[in-house]
Amino acid sequence: MHPLTILVPLILATGAHAAVLLRAPSLNHFAMQDALMSPASINAVGNTCGPTQGRCDPDVPGGGWCCSVHGYCGNNSEYCGEGCQDEFGICGVENVPQPTSTTSPSPSPTAPAAQRCGLEGDNEKCPAGQCCSHTGWCGTGKDFCSVPMNCQLGFGWCDSDVNPDGPSLSSEQRTKVGAVPYGKAITRCTKPGVIALTFDDGPSEDTAKLLDILHDKKAKATFFIPGIANGRGQIDTTKTRMETIKRMLQDGHQIGSHSWSHFDLETLTSEERKTDLTKNERAIANILNKYPTYMRPPYMKCTNETGCLTDLTALGYHIVSYSVDSSDWSHPEDFDAMKKTFDDALNQTPQNGNMLLIQHDPIHKSAIDLTKHVLDAVSQKGWKAVTVGECLEDPATNWYRTPEKSRPASMALGACMISKDGYCGTLDYFKDKLECWNSSKKCFDDAKKCMDDKKRVNKSPCQDMDDYTFYPSAQCLSVETTASASPDISLCPVTFSRFALTMQHFHVESTRIRPLLLVFSILGLASTASAHGGHTDKIPEGAAVSPDPLDSRLWTHILLMILSFGMIFPYGMVLGIIKSRWHVPVQIAGTVVATVAYFLGHMHKGRQFKHPNIHASFANSLVFMLIVQVGLGVGLKLHLEEKSGWVGRVFGGKMGRGGRRGVVIVHGWLGKAMPIVSWTQMLFGGIVAMGYCRGDHLGQCLAHFIMGSAFIAYGIIMTLLLLIGQAWLRRTGRSQEFFDSIVIAAWGCVNTFTEHRWGHPWVKNDLQHTSMGIVWWCAGLLGVWLSRSRSGRPKRNILPGIVIVLTGWAMGGHPQELPLSTMVHTVFGYTLMAAGAARIVEISFLLKDSRGGGEVNSWQHLPPFLLYASGFLFMGATEEQMHLLSDADVTHVSYILILYSIAFLLYLFVNILLYVYASHAWPDDESNGLRGPPRNRSLSTAAGPSSGHSRKVSVLHGLNGDVPGPANGSVLPRHRVTDSQQVRDAEEFELEGLMSEGEEGEEDSPVKPKKVGAV
Structure with missing residues (x-):
């Protein structure tokens, strides 16, 4: 057959059809102004169609209804048959409206007779169940009914007339919160x-x-x-x-x-x-x-x-x-x-x-x-x-x-009524394993209630319920206990749906079901308990905590943990260092308080937290440390090294006094590490309680809490050296600035190479942070060099103070998002700069480069306290905290005063602890040990027992009264008598600290007296 015998009739038919359709005006008030419409919604140009050309438009010359496999528009089987692209036109010759004459259209593909509608059809409406297309034809299907481009609203049915399942939300209360404007x-x-x-x-x-x-x-x-x-x-x-x-x-x-x-x-x-x-x-x-x-x-x-x-x-x-x-x-x-x-x-x-x-x-x-x-x-x-x-x-x-009215049959988050298909819960995907657990437990509870209710009085959760309806959830539970799927997507939902289909016609007797229900219910409850209460069902998607407030149990947990780990244990640590008889009772009290607080933390209601979280995970390490320390303390007190068997071996029974001494050292270091670990855990608790430091906030959050804690730690060390550490510094033969400069240089090296991802573009504050690191190690190296004189003697310098001033100036000038954050960071910068300036004044003008010692000048308390305040200000200035306070309309003045108040309290507590230690180590500091009351324990153990062989002290006459001096009568140059006394007492006190309680008891015992002068 000649190709013309096919093409000529086809061209004539297509042209006649196009001529008729050209007489109908197009519906241009629905012209696309938005890309809601994929290319399928863009009318094709001429007779082409497809992903790049759009839909077929029968109203244009050469157009047609169907888009062929090759991307051309037409109306016969070549276009509407196999390979037709239904996304870009109508498919199927039987669906194409065909004219009966050159002046009137033929019946629509779904209507029994030709019918126009809408703006092109004199505003006529389509019969019930039919849609009015954008070209003014009545029909059904996507090309007539899909909104907004294919269906004319008000002239028939449109897809948008369908209602989603569930009660309407039109009457919901819509509280307006936050600072973002509404209605514009x-x-x-x-x-x-x-x-x-x-x-x-x-x-x-x-x-x-x-x-x-x-x-x-x-x-x-x-x-x-x-x-x-x-x-x-x-x-x-x-x-x-x-x-x-x-x-x-x-x-x-x-x-x-x-x-x-x-x-x-x-x-x-x-x-x-x-x-x-x-x-x-x-x-x-x-x-x-x-x-x-x-x-x-x-x-x-x-x-x-x-x-x-x-x-x-x-x-x-x-x-x-x-x-x-x-x-x-x-x-x-x-x-x-x-x-x-x-x-x-x-x-x-x-x-x-x-x-x-x-x-x-x-x-x-x-x-x-x-x-x-x-x-x-x-x-x-x-x-x-x-x-x-x-x-x-x-x-x-x-x-x-959150809607006040929930969809009854298929809620996504744990609502687990009997579905219209007769199955327990939804057959949809759960967002995680916990959601699957919660849904299953609800199903078990409902099913058990139905089974126990012989008369089926409570029919709301049991309507049309057969004995097998709980099985999909049961299968979900069994999969959950063994599945090792990723934490994001559980295998449970897939198996849930598949099992629901396979169980569609399965039926067992209720007598066999009841025990299974009970077993699965118990397993569900056990799982809930093992997950720290299982309280996560109210946590919104993408959040770490639920919007509920902290309840009274959780507040009690927080306050008791602060009391035990923040106050009682540090005080007990100091009592242990000075070997006070109150050490054991205080530590027991702290342990009791901590135990009560621990269980309250697992019994709280109110706010819920995602698991696992850093606070809950780190708690295990803290509790283990506490158990080990308490166990070692009890063993030392009871002298378990004298026991036979494994108990004696644990406490060094076979190693003699050296074994016990090792246990004493481990017990002591655990006690000294406890305040640091407790501080870390308290920070983790605050972070988890508020749902902070997640996602993009993690980096800046770590920087604020680590640097803030470092400032506070530096302030505490400075307080230690100021009040009780001068003797130790003299024994080292180094100045304090030597150690300060070493730490500053090391920290600067770390910052120089970690604040920027090398090989990547420089972003935000990378250059500023890196340049701060460079300043630190450069100044630190200079400070180390200047901390020694030409003769090798320790020497003071002001380089650490200068570094603190520069750091405060740089960090206080970081650009901030909120005015509140800007003010808090500005005050933080000024506070840190003041700490560095006060340190410079102390060294240069107050001490005049001397090593200090003796009574502490009031000005010397200023640098460490300002470091405490700087640390709290910086830790309290994270992005999330600033947003929370800004939304609550908290001013920077009130917030900064609160942070300063916390710094005052911490400085007070540290001073109390150091006073307790110093009052035992040097009880007669003012008289240098001559006129003070007798101690409860001799500090001259190394010189002999306390019975008649105490330390011999020579006396120099005429120097502000009788003061101790060298035995040969010579005067020690450049040393204050108070410093010399502290050095000797400190050395003797440290020797005493290595002695066991058993050894001390033997020395003082009248039953086994030692020889005079024995060591």
Whole structure:
């Protein structure tokens, strides 16, 4: 057959059909202004169609209804048959409207007779159950009913007329919280150095890959999701879309509303608008158990004139616009144009600026290619990709509302009623293993109640319940106990669904079921108890804590732990060092208080915390240390080394006095380490209680708490050296600045090579932190050099003080996001600079470069105290704390005064501990041991027993009274008598510390007297 015999009739038929269709005006009031529409929604040019050309439009010359496999529009089997692309037109010849003459259309593919409708059909409505297409034809199917492009609202049925499952949220209370404005378009971020990525109209086929890209780049974004647009099905009933939205939230992204139907909100009545928006809220809540407070109107059309802004304000929405439009919707295949638009905007934005960018999820080159380029570009600029909520500095708890009314049959988070299919719980994916546990336990409880209720009086959870309905949950539980799946996605849900299908026709007698139910219920409860109470069901997605307040048990736990580990144990440690008889009772009291507090921490209600967390994990190490220390202390007190067997071996029984001495040393070092470990655990407790230091906040959080603790530790060491450490310094033959400079130089080396990721672009404060590290090690090396004179004698210098001043100046000048944070950091910088300046004054003008000693001058308390205050100020200035205080309208004045008050209390406690130690070590410091009251224990053990052979002290006459001097009568040059006394007493006291209690008892015992002068 000649090709013309086929082509000529085909061309004539196509041309006649096109001529008829050209007479009908197109529906241009639904022209695309937004890229909700994938290329399938873009009408093709001429007779071409497909991913790059768009949909077929029968109203254009050479057009047709069907898009062939090769991308051409037509109306016969060559176009509408095998390979037809239904995304870009109608498929199936039987579905193509055919004209009966040159002046009137033929019946629609689904209607018994030809019928026009809508604006093209004299405003006629379609018969019940049919939709009015955008070209004015009545019919059914995606090409007639999908909103907003294919269906004319008000002239028949449209997809958007369907209601999501569950009660309406239109009557929900919508409390307005936070500082982000309601009811007006938000076009810019408030946080500097960030870009808020926003994607409209998803999820699409490219969303999974887009989420992978964001995950790899550690970037966050906001997705504005329509509920049923473009014929892709409801978001809460289409499995792939539900899973994608859950993953968005799980990955830390923000979900916003883009309306239910994606109709232009200004073309709807007020009632239609509210219905449309609350439908989308219900659908999102069915997936996530919460609905968003952020939304973007379709086409960004919403004004006061139509009442749209009033309606959105009443619904409690933050209305998000954009500062930069990628224009991907106007040229979906032109990546270079999108790239140029973005690059031009980025280049015109200052370093401390920000950007709110709009893109469209269904446009491949935008969602994939442009996103990669954007993330690389902002990384080089030193910016971070964040959600809209974060760029507006709005806490994540304000991004969503929890519905007061829950969907009864298939809630995503643990609601476990009998489903309409007769199965216990949902057959959907759970977000984690714990959710599976909670759902299973609820199913067991409901099933057991039904089984026990012989008369089935309580029918609400038991309607139409057969004996096998609990089995899917039972299987879920058995899988949970053995599965070794990753912590993010449990294998349980997959097996849950599969097992539900296999059990569909399975039935067993209730007498066999009841014991199984009881066993599984007990296992569920045991699992809950083993997980620290199992309290995680109220924690929102992406959060670390629930919004509940701390209950009284948890507050009691906190206060008792601070009392025991923060006060009683450190005091007991000092009593142990001075070998006071009160050491054991105080430590026992601390242990009792800590034990009570430990159990209260596992019995609390109220706020819930994600597990595992650092506080709970580190508690195991702390409890183990406490058990070992208490055990060693009890063993030493009871002299268990004298016991036979393994108990005696543990306490060094076979090693003689050396074995016991080793146990004494281990016991002592555990006690001395306890305050440091306790401080760390208390910080972890505060962090976990507030849900801080997660995700992007971890780095700055670590910096603040580590550096703040380092300042406080430096202040405590300075206090030790000031009040009781001068004798030790003299024995070392080094000045204090020598050790200070060594630490400063070492810390500077670490900072120099760790504050910047070498080989990567310099971002944010990298250069400032690195340059601070360079200053530290340079100044530290100079301080070490200047700490010795030419003759090798120790010498004071002011280099550590200068480093402290420079550090305060540099760190106090870091750019901050909030005014409150700026003020707190400024006062921190001034406080640290004051500490360094006070140290310089002390060394240069007060001590005049001498080594000090004797009575402490009041000025000398200033440098260490200011270091305490600096540490608390810096630890209290993390991003999350500043946001919390700013949202609560706490002023910097009141906050700084509170932090200074805590510093005063800590300085007081440290001074009390050192007073207790010094009052025992040198009880007669003012008279140098001559006129003080007799001690309870001789410090001259090495010179002989206390019975008649105490230390011999020579006396120098005429030097401010009788003072001890060398036995040969010579005067020690350049030494204050008080210092010399402290040196000797310290040496003797340290020797005494190595003696066991047993040995001391033997020395003082009248039963076994030692020879005179024996050591």
